Amino acid sequence: MSAYRVESHGRIKHHQPVSFTFDGETVEGREGDTVASALLANGKHLMGRSFKYHRPRGAIAAGSEEPNALIGTTRSEGRFEPNTRATVQEIYPGLKTESQNSYPSLKYDIGAINDRLYMLFSAGFYYKTFMWPRSFWDKVYEPFIRRAAGLGVSPTVEDPDHYASRYLHCDILIVGAGPAGIAAALAAGKSGAKVLLADEGAEMGGSVLSEPGVNIDGCSAWNWLEARLDELRGMENVTLMTRTTAIGYYHQNMVGLCQKLTDHLTTLPEGAPRERLWRIRANQVILTQGALEKPLVFHENDRPGVMLAGSAQTYLNRYGVLVGRRPVVVTSHDSAWYAAFDLADAGAEVQAIVDLRDKVQSELSDEATKRGIRVLTSHTVTGTSGRLRIKSIRINPLRGSKAGRAETVNCDALLMSGGWTPSLHLFSHTKGTLRWEDDTKAYLPDQKAEACHIAGAGRGLWGIGKALTDGGEAGVAAATAAGFTTIAEAYPVENDREGTGISLRELPTDRSPGKAKAFIDFQNDVTAKDIRLAVSEGMHSIEHVKRYTTNGMATDQGKMSNMNGLNIAADALGKPQTEVGLTTFRPPYTPTTFGAFAGYHKGSHFEVTRKTPIDDWAEENGAAFEPVALWRRAWYFPKPGEDLHAAVARECRATRESLGIFDASTLGKIEVSGPDAVEFMNRMYTNPWTKLGVSRCRYGLLLGEDGYILDDGVIGRLSDDKFHVTTTTGGAARVLNMMEDYLQTEWPDLKVWLTSTTEQWATIALNGPNARNLLEPFVEGQDMSDEAFPHMSVSQCTVAGFPARLFRISFTGELGFEVNVPARYGRALWENLWEAGQQYDVCPYGTETMHVLRAEKGFIIVGQDTDGTVTPDDAGMSWAVGKKKTDFVGMRSLSRPDIAAPGRKQLVGLLTRDSKTVLDEGAQIVADPKQPKPMKMLGHVTSSYWSETLGRSVALAVVQGGRDRMGDSLYVPMPGKDVEVEVTGTVFYDPENARLKL
Amino acid sequence: MRNFNAFTLAREALRGHKGWGKQWRSPEPKKSYDVIIIGAGGHGLGTAYYLAKEHGITNVAVLEKGWLGGGNTGRNTTIIRSNYLYDESAGLYDHSVKLWETLSEELNYNVMFSQRGVMMLAHNVHDVQSAQRHIHANRLNGVDNEWLTPQQAKDYCPPLSISKSARYPVMGAALQRRGGVARHDAVAWGFARQASAMGVDIIQNCEVISIDRAPSGEVTGVQTTKGPIGAKKVGVVAAGHTSVLMEMAGVRMPLESYPLQALVSEPVKPVFPCVVMSNAVHAYISQSDKGELVIGAGTDSYLSYSQTGSMHILQHTLDAIIELYPMFSRMKMLRTWGGIVDVTPDRSPILAKTPVPNLYVNCGWGTGGFKATPGSANVFAHTIARDEPHKINAGFTLERFRTGRLIDEAAAAAVAH
Ligand SMILES: Cc1cc2nc3c(=O)[nH]c(=O)nc-3n(C[C@H](O)[C@H](O)[C@H](O)COP(=O)(O)OP(=O)(O)OC[C@H]3O[C@@H](n4cnc5c(N)ncnc54)[C@H](O)[C@@H]3O)c2cc1C
Numbered sequence A: 001m002s003a004y005r006v007e008s009h010g011r012i013k014h015h016q017p018v019s020f021t022f023d024g025e026t027v028e029g030r031e032g033d034t035v036a037s038a039l040l041a042n043g044k045h046l047m048g049r050s051f052k053y054h055r056p057r058g059a060i061a062a063g064s065e066e067p068n069a070l071i072g073t074t075r076s077e078g079r080f081e082p083n084t085r086a087t088v089q090e091i092y093p094g095l096k097t098e099s100q101n102s103y104p105s106l107k108y109d110i111g112a113i114n115d116r117l118y119m120l121f122s123a124g125f126y127y128k129t130f131m132w133p134r135s136f137w138d139k140v141y142e143p144f145i146r147r148a149a150g151l152g153v154s155p156t157v158e159d160p161d162h163y164a165s166r167y168l169h170c171d172i173l174i175v176g177a178g179p180a181g182i183a184a185a186l187a188a189g190k191s192g193a194k195v196l197l198a199d200e201g202a203e204m205g206g207s208v209l210s211e212p213g214v215n216i217d218g219c220s221a222w223n224w225l226e227a228r229l230d231e232l233r234g235m236e237n238v239t240l241m242t243r244t245t246a247i248g249y250y251h252q253n254m255v256g257l258c259q260k261l262t263d264h265l266t267t268l269p270e271g272a273p274r275e276r277l278w279r280i281r282a283n284q285v286i287l288t289q290g291a292l293e294k295p296l297v298f299h300e301n302d303r304p305g306v307m308l309a310g311s312a313q314t315y316l317n318r319y320g321v322l323v324g325r326r327p328v329v330v331t332s333h334d335s336a337w338y339a340a341f342d343l344a345d346a347g348a349e350v351q352a353i354v355d356l357r358d359k360v361q362s363e364l365s366d367e368a369t370k371r372g373i374r375v376l377t378s379h380t381v382t383g384t385s386g387r388l389r390i391k392s393i394r395i396n397p398l399r400g401s402k403a404g405r406a407e408t409v410n411c412d413a414l415l416m417s418g419g420w421t422p423s424l425h426l427f428s429h430t431k432g433t434l435r436w437e438d439d440t441k442a443y444l445p446d447q448k449a450e451a452c453h454i455a456g457a458g459r460g461l462w463g464i465g466k467a468l469t470d471g472g473e474a475g476v477a478a479a480t481a482a483g484f485t486t487i488a489e490a491y492p493v494e495n496d497r498e499g500t501g502i503s504l505r506e507l508p509t510d511r512s513p514g515k516a517k518a519f520i521d522f523q524n525d526v527t528a529k530d531i532r533l534a535v536s537e538g539m540h541s542i543e544h545v546k547r548y549t550t551n552g553m554a555t556d557q558g559k560m561s562n563m564n565g566l567n568i569a570a571d572a573l574g575k576p577q578t579e580v581g582l583t584t585f586r587p588p589y590t591p592t593t594f595g596a597f598a599g600y601h602k603g604s605h606f607e608v609t610r611k612t613p614i615d616d617w618a619e620e621n622g623a624a625f626e627p628v629a630l631w632r633r634a635w636y637f638p639k640p641g642e643d644l645h646a647a648v649a650r651e652c653r654a655t656r657e658s659l660g661i662f663d664a665s666t667l668g669k670i671e672v673s674g675p676d677a678v679e680f681m682n683r684m685y686t687n688p689w690t691k692l693g694v695s696r697c698r699y700g701l702l703l704g705e706d707g708y709i710l711d712d713g714v715i716g717r718l719s720d721d722k723f724h725v726t727t728t729t730g731g732a733a734r735v736l737n738m739m740e741d742y743l744q745t746e747w748p749d750l751k752v753w754l755t756s757t758t759e760q761w762a763t764i765a766l767n768g769p770n771a772r773n774l775l776e777p778f779v780e781g782q783d784m785s786d787e788a789f790p791h792m793s794v795s796q797c798t799v800a801g802f803p804a805r806l807f808r809i810s811f812t813g814e815l816g817f818e819v820n821v822p823a824r825y826g827r828a829l830w831e832n833l834w835e836a837g838q839q840y841d842v843c844p845y846g847t848e849t850m851h852v853l854r855a856e857k858g859f860i861i862v863g864q865d866t867d868g869t870v871t872p873d874d875a876g877m878s879w880a881v882g883k884k885k886t887d888f889v890g891m892r893s894l895s896r897p898d899i900a901a902p903g904r905k906q907l908v909g910l911l912t913r914d915s916k917t918v919l920d921e922g923a924q925i926v927a928d929p930k931q932p933k934p935m936k937m938l939g940h941v942t943s944s945y946w947s948e949t950l951g952r953s954v955a956l957a958v959v960q961g962g963r964d965r966m967g968d969s970l971y972v973p974m975p976g977k978d979v980e981v982e983v984t985g986t987v988f989y990d991p992e993n994a995r996l997k998l
Numbered sequence B: 001m002r003n004f005n006a007f008t009l010a011r012e013a014l015r016g017h018k019g020w021g022k023q024w025r026s027p028e029p030k031k032s033y034d035v036i037i038i039g040a041g042g043h044g045l046g047t048a049y050y051l052a053k054e055h056g057i058t059n060v061a062v063l064e065k066g067w068l069g070g071g072n073t074g075r076n077t078t079i080i081r082s083n084y085l086y087d088e089s090a091g092l093y094d095h096s097v098k099l100w101e102t103l104s105e106e107l108n109y110n111v112m113f114s115q116r117g118v119m120m121l122a123h124n125v126h127d128v129q130s131a132q133r134h135i136h137a138n139r140l141n142g143v144d145n146e147w148l149t150p151q152q153a154k155d156y157c158p159p160l161s162i163s164k165s166a167r168y169p170v171m172g173a174a175l176q177r178r179g180g181v182a183r184h185d186a187v188a189w190g191f192a193r194q195a196s197a198m199g200v201d202i203i204q205n206c207e208v209i210s211i212d213r214a215p216s217g218e219v220t221g222v223q224t225t226k227g228p229i230g231a232k233k234v235g236v237v238a239a240g241h242t243s244v245l246m247e248m249a250g251v252r253m254p255l256e257s258y259p260l261q262a263l264v265s266e267p268v269k270p271v272f273p274c275v276v277m278s279n280a281v282h283a284y285i286s287q288s289d290k291g292e293l294v295i296g297a298g299t300d301s302y303l304s305y306s307q308t309g310s311m312h313i314l315q316h317t318l319d320a321i322i323e324l325y326p327m328f329s330r331m332k333m334l335r336t337w338g339g340i341v342d343v344t345p346d347r348s349p350i351l352a353k354t355p356v357p358n359l360y361v362n363c364g365w366g367t368g369g370f371k372a373t374p375g376s377a378n379v380f381a382h383t384i385a386r387d388e389p390h391k392i393n394a395g396f397t398l399e400r401f402r403t404g405r406l407i408d409e410a411a412a413a414a415v416a417h
Helices: A035-041 A110-116 A136-148 A179-190 A206-210 A221-233 A309-319 A335-345 A362-370 A425-429 A464-481 A528-536 A542-549 A562-573 A594-598 A615-620 A644-657 A677-684 A732-746 A771-778 A823-840 A847-856 B006-014 B042-055 B087-107 B125-141 B150-156 B184-197 B239-248 B311-324 B370-386 B409-413
Strands: A013-022 A025-031 A070-074 A080-085 A096-098 A164-175 A195-198 A238-241 A244-250 A254-260 A275-287 A291-293 A306-308 A327-331 A352-355 A375-377 A379-385 A392-399 A407-410 A413-417 A420-422 A434-437 A442-445 A452-454 A519-521 A624-628 A631-636 A660-663 A668-673 A697-703 A709-719 A722-727 A753-756 A761-767 A793-799 A802-808 A816-822 A905-912 A939-947 A952-960 A969-974 A977-984 B032-038 B060-063 B118-122 B146-148 B172-176 B201-203 B208-213 B219-224 B227-236 B256-265 B275-278 B283-287 B293-299 B332-343 B350-353 B359-363
Touching: A013 A035, A025 A035, A035 A309, A164 A179, A164 A464, A179 A195, A179 A206, A179 A221, A179 A275, A179 A464, A195 A244, A206 A221, A206 A309, A206 A464, A221 A238, A244 A425, A275 A464, A275 A594, A275 B311, A291 A309, A306 A309, A309 A327, A309 A335, A309 A413, A327 A335, A327 A392, A335 A352, A335 A362, A335 A413, A352 A379, A362 A375, A420 A442, A452 A464, A519 A528, A519 A562, A528 A542, A528 A562, A542 A562, A594 B311, A594 B332, A615 A631, A615 A823, A631 A644, A631 A847, A644 A660, A644 A847, A644 A939, A660 A823, A660 A847, A668 A677, A668 A732, A677 A722, A677 A732, A709 A732, A709 A793, A709 A802, A722 A732, A732 A753, A761 A771, A761 A823, A771 A816, A771 A823, A802 A823, A816 A823, A847 A939, A847 A952, A905 A939, A939 B125, B032 B042, B032 B219, B042 B060, B042 B184, B042 B359, B042 B370, B060 B184, B060 B227, B087 B125, B087 B184, B087 B370, B118 B125, B118 B150, B125 B146, B125 B172, B146 B150, B150 B172, B184 B201, B184 B370, B208 B239, B227 B239, B227 B370, B239 B256, B239 B332, B239 B359, B256 B311, B275 B311, B283 B311, B293 B311, B311 B332, B350 B370, B359 B370
Parallel strands: A013 A096, A164 A195, A164 A275, A195 A238, A275 A452, A306 A413, A327 A352, A327 A413, A352 A375, B032 B060, B032 B227, B060 B201, B118 B275, B227 B359
Antiparallel strands: A013 A025, A070 A080, A070 A096, A244 A254, A254 A275, A291 A420, A379 A392, A392 A407, A434 A442, A624 A631, A660 A761, A668 A722, A668 A753, A697 A709, A709 A722, A761 A816, A793 A802, A802 A816, A905 A952, A905 A977, A939 A952, A969 A977, B118 B172, B146 B172, B208 B219, B219 B227, B256 B293, B256 B332, B275 B283, B283 B293, B350 B359
């Protein structure tokens, strides 16, 4: 039995031992302990090393505000987490924990050499040095600094856990289940409103858990708590969530919560997520987050064993642990006296209560005397001793602001309190303003930016009684604002412990303040001296002070350090707090795993993979796939032993010679209908649509407002008031959005309806001289002859018994058809055609062959041959722009001087002088490859392939003034060689379009 | 101003750092100046520095509504690279990278420029084509940029997953070895310190509320929260608030302002050696000297002047990070924040004279202007001092949006940073 465990105290299960390991040693704790409370129960204060000076550190707090006691935790293979707060991590059998940032061991850390050099490592040190010689920064200094920095180590393997995410709407969200939060929930819950009460702790109750001696409503605090939580659990409209931290408060009352589900469990339930991220949209939010105790700032205030008094009280009352048997208490606030009394009553020999104030309430000193505790008011602390744990403390009488002669008092713990700071981080996320109140010496909420209420210690009301009353009132106010009615009950409180007191700067000392190591930001090793140095160097904004010193930027998010830093900066500047202002509080409230944010969006769920109805067939037939936007598309269909090039060459040949079949289902499809459909089309696309006959198709070109090509596709007119629009695969959503945008904001008068039908249709393209031969027997309701159904026609008919929209179009230059059938028939139709196609040696081909075949014909791919800087004329497609049209999107931009200027880059063909050389796509083109760098570049290769049909390479390119350079030689300078090319037209194959007319 | 060197450092260490003095003065504004710069970000402070240093113009004030460096300069993820596609951009950003390489010595202030390499991943055929196009153009422009296979990319950045079964497997990467990161605050402070020493007045907490113009049109000064201040020339360098300021002078700007968010993890020991960006998977990451993973993605989708972004943007940023670096799933996000970025239609900056005589503007840096800080400041100072652009910024005019002579880096690559 350890000397520090107090069986009579605490809420843990004393009869339930739990062992875990810390740095390889087995530690015995109790069910309900945190790692920190279990270590403390075993007399171990040393838990970590600080960031810069590697000073030995112990837990200073008992909650999520802890800056020092950071550990690595491991459950099992892959389940390692760095920088976990030992004060929050609950223990379970088998938990492995380790200290961080020390080498070779926590007790003997060579990094502590930095501590000896602390005079050098002052604030802003890095900016002033490591500059000579220049080459040393990358090679010597920076690697050294980087190795020294950092706390724990990163996980190294993939996380075996998964994470969940949920949305929830509620009437009232209450953050923090201390007395104020619980009273608010009771009042709001009774109104019938949908209430969510969340608390980061493992248990609800907040400060009530640390104050068992208080009486509420005639019973002991803990009995009251149990009864009231039962009452809340009984309300169907109320949800309680523990281990759930509100991490950020966003616009329109959206609050993010992170709920920890498994990190405290002995065994992991099968398939359970580790954490769940909630996005809560609440009508009203009540913030009852309480207050955080402030450390005192004095020389050597960071030794293991120095702790916040309120936390020591928590360790005793919640965890049954005495953090020391011979503690000294140093304070400027009444609350630490109560901690001293609780510890004394549990058997500790409190060596002294040192209070900086000249006077304290007589009840306090009476109570101390009653317990035989020495009281030293008007005293200060000027130092401590003890390497790995505090051994003694120097106490000096105060003469005004000066410290008198020191007395050394031995101790094994130091409990301190510099007053309390309302916890208003979430409120600040909303850009709600704070005001400094001189009475309470605290920042309190002022102007609100969201529908929220703050109650209890969060607005400077100390004690459980006031918190209960205020919380109840906030519950009523929120319920009323959300449209419900309720009243708050009164909960009379006895033995309440309110208190006052504050300390606003580092404590007076009898040594040179320039030498004092009086820590403010414990983790980042920022001292009072650093803050003063920053101010003296001209850092007058509190944000500059923060950044120059790194005060408040540690993983406690400044919870322990911001206020002390601010107060001392104000003192150094000689300005009141109000003029210095606050630094911004930034989400998340406590560090939150990446995994929780990502939630389900992991692995194959990272983004959906859109698949066509024919995708399975492609997979069964060995297709290689490529991602195109969210789709995966069959890229090519290799036969055994074939690589991309061999497969593509074969697919190209088969299609040109007989018949290829292609899954074009990913093409975007939008149905444009309504009495003004044709007018709408005229305004959107460059082409004229009025005269396009029903059952006819046209290639449509869509520009952005800037006049550059944005999308293209074949558009069929189904009836006077209905168009079947196709878009590029990647552009479908963008085009629909753009159309909707124009329709809703620019032309609301047009009677047009837009429907995305991309996924409603499966689209199968047949290309090749045998395309009609294969298709004709399947078609009913459409004469397939060239006269009755010429190139660029569309028909609504039946194909293989399925209702179809049949297009006669070609993206390959061969006789071509595209059959659209409802998606559910896609695969059946494909298989019908596949079977019947065997007589023509039908060949399935993928996107790569499609690209080659179209390039041979000079058809562009938007996004490849154009890049958002290409006009219709640049692309050689002025023919697609209606000359008589008075308006269309982008038309005005086409007349801008630089768009109409000569010498623009124009789309041309390129043939390498050596027909076997295939150019690199993206390669640059110059007139003189021998010129010095930077070279004058004329354009670049946009598409380049081996053409099996032509037995040579072909390429498309954009080249300055390209159409005036036909037949010229240009060069593509590649590493080691310059490739000579001839500028040609863009159509390499069948320029007369004879093959379309078969 | 005291020089930082080994001797002064040792001496100050011994006497408790009492003698450093202020890094910059905090003067009250004079009645008038030769040049007023609005906005004490890196670009504004740098402009003042180069005006004094290279053009002998020291009667200069930099007016800042908040604290110097508190805008995007102090909020950005500090990626520095120059492997841009177009000649104009490559010229400007490479001019900047060259200045970065000696900036610490130049300013006697360690801006911690760390050339650890910037790698841009390709995840589909289109990415590969785009990366190749950049690499070829950069090569002919004399800017370093090289292609890496997936395995080479992994060797360069071990945490990267190149698993073939990933939703978007890595197909390769473009690497600029001279790219890297720097310490953002130090850039603002270093420029401020030297500018102040040469006589530039940096006036903080001084918001410009209107711009004065003579009846004949030219600018004559500004009205501020500290009263009127006269000026022969005014340069607006106000990032996300540029359109608001230019409106005061009657100039409507082709700018949209968006929130852009970033985040850091808790600090860990060195694990991530370089900078990696992915446009298709949409996140970028590096590790600060302090040990934090520094992460960002694209802008929020709505226009806003509020520096609070939306939560779902962070979710998508982090799911992308886990997709690329599955081992970081159990790392914790420490801090998130946002800045307001000013975006032009072609995603390239405006560094130019304006239709109003004596009024100059430096803006439109959008999500990627930190890297340009010294280069842009350098040529903008030239533009103000000579009333004509330097040849490096000659193309970055305001008129180009009217005439159509765009420098469309976004269209070319859709790469943000
Ligand atoms: C989250 C984020 C990440 C980024 N990541 C990168 C990156 O990795 N790489 C990169 O190169 N770039 C990045 N950027 C962009 C980069 O930060 C900016 O382009 C660059 O810092 C702009 O510098 P600046 O000096 O022009 O603007 P700022 O630093 O914003 O300075 C403008 C100043 O003008 C002041 N001001 C505004 N209005 C007034 C007024 N009326 N009166 C007086 N003063 C006024 C502002 O307060 C501000 O201080 C990022 C930006 C953000 C927000």
